[in-house]
Amino acid sequence: MIVLGIETSCDETGLALYDTTSWENGAPAHQGILGQALHTQMAMHREYGGVVPELASRDHIRRVLPLLEETLKQAQCQLSAIHSVAYTQGPGLAGALLVGSTFAKSLAQGLRLPTIGIHHLEGHLLSPLLGESVPQFPFIALLVSGGHTQLMLVSGVGRYQLLGETLDDAAGEAFDKTAKLLGLDYPGGAAISALAEKGQSGRFELPKPMLHSKDLDFSFSGLKTAVLTQVKKFEASGGAADQSALASFHADLARSFVDSLVAVLVSKSEKALKQTGCKHLVLAGGVGANKQLRSALTISGKKNHFEVHYPPVELCTDNGVMIAFAGALRMLENNNGSTTSGAFDIKPRWDLASNNLS
Template sequence: MIVLGIETSCDETGVALYNSAPWENNAPAHQGIMGQALHTQIAMHRDYGGVVPELASRDHIRRVLPLLDEALLAAQLELSDIDAVAYTQGPGLAGALLVGSAFAKSLAQGLKLPSIGIHHLEGHLLSPLLGISAPQFPFIALLVSGGHTQLMLVSGVGKYQLLGETLDDAAGEAFDKTAKLLGLDYPGGAALSKLAETGQLGRFDLPKPMLHSGDLDFSFSGLKTAVLNQVNKFLSTGVSDTQEIARFHADIARCFVDSLVAVLVSKSEKALKQTGCKHLVLAGGVGANVQLRTALNASAKKHGFEAHYPPVDLCTDNGVMIAFAGALRMLADNNGSTTSGAFDVKPRWDLASNNLI
């Protein structure tokens, strides 16, 4: 079964084709990736310091059809070779989601194919199955994507239990807001992580929010505020030496990243212990963070669990994860495929409510 996947939840337009045959035959899942194309809107939104929903929606309209042609060419396929169409139904920006839904369902109706709406986070948490070292069910998923930071128990496709989530700012939001405080360009998460590599360990005593809360929830707004206080304190000294300013930025970035990573790793260890799982999956945009991967690898070695990651190019939003999740849903025999003409989207959508019975 060849599934076309379309992702338009925010500021990336992703189109991909996935063949489910390897998965069905117990071969490595990544062998089913046939072709993909992706366009990011980062350059367009940078001048505004964040995503502008109306601009994002318009750009998806311009990009999706040429990207489909590009993905088909890469896969050496025709539209007639497709068996089903999967699209991101939510959560995300309503206008952006409507572009993908309208395009996917119109295409599916025209080709007389089933279409299936996919939860954006389900695409992320299943994407490590496409890695060289794929996890086994059940596993713990640490989802750190955009406005989401969650710990999930994944017992199988469509079998998800929320163990903990952020109560305010997600990890990705804290990264971007802190980067903005330090004058880094949007999106600042990757730049902040890079800057932290040159910083001094422990110069600033930043909080590790909810580290000892006893539950698996997160909170990062206080960490961001602590950085703001340190920035204001530094500015009040009137320092003008560029090297000293650069050292301050690198050191505060290092301490911020260390604090955030310490919380994510500690909560993940606790989730593994509570559930008895031996596999941990890191998924989502922050899943590409070098410091977090290094810390999780060290923890895995110390505590005897296995850490799994999606390929780096599949950490950010992409069509492959949607096509893959669509294929697995279709194979689950309770696929929720839609046949109506409605362009239905769910900008706010609880992943656990999407479980298969």
């Protein structure tokens, strides 16, 4: 069975073809990826310091058909070979989701194929199954992205329990806001991570919000505010006039920010594993590509005797592969997804657990 995946939840347009044959025959799941194409809108939105929904929607319209053609060419596949179409139904930007839903439903109706609406976060948390080290169910999933920071207990495909989530800014938002304070371009995750590698630990005592709370929730707005306080202090001292001192200040502050955020994510993950008895942790989402976070989780795994699983770096950000793959797994679970109707139904706000299989 060949599934076409379409991802248009925010600022990436991703399409991919996934063949379940390899998975069903016991081969590594990543061998089922026949082809994929991705366009990111980062350069377009950078001018505005963040995603502009209307511009994102218009760009998806322009990109989706050429990307489909590129995917088919890469996979050496004809439209007639596709068995079903999976698309991101939510959560995300309403206009962007509508583009993907409309395209998926129209294409499927023309080819007389079933469609399957996929939860964006389900795509992320199942994507590590496409890596070299495949986690065993049940596992804990740490989802960290621009819009979400959550800990989920994953008992199987379509069986998810929310354990904790952010009460304010997600980790990705904290990265972007801190990057802006340090004069770095949007998006800030990769830029902050690279700058932190040049900095020294311990210069700034930044808070580690909710590190010792008894729950598994997160909060990162206070960390961002602490960075702002340090920036104002430095500017008031006149240090910004010295370019060398300014560069050192930015690098050291970036390092302290990353150290604090990573410490909270690792600690909460350890607690979730201990509370559930799981021995496998999955890291997923755009921030899952962060080098410092990966390194800290790997060290913690060796120390505390649990295995950490990562998706391929290229599949950490939004992409069509994760949607095609999640759609394929849903099909193999004998479930036709959240919709097979012709309606262009999208869910900009959507609780993952509400989409569990019965």
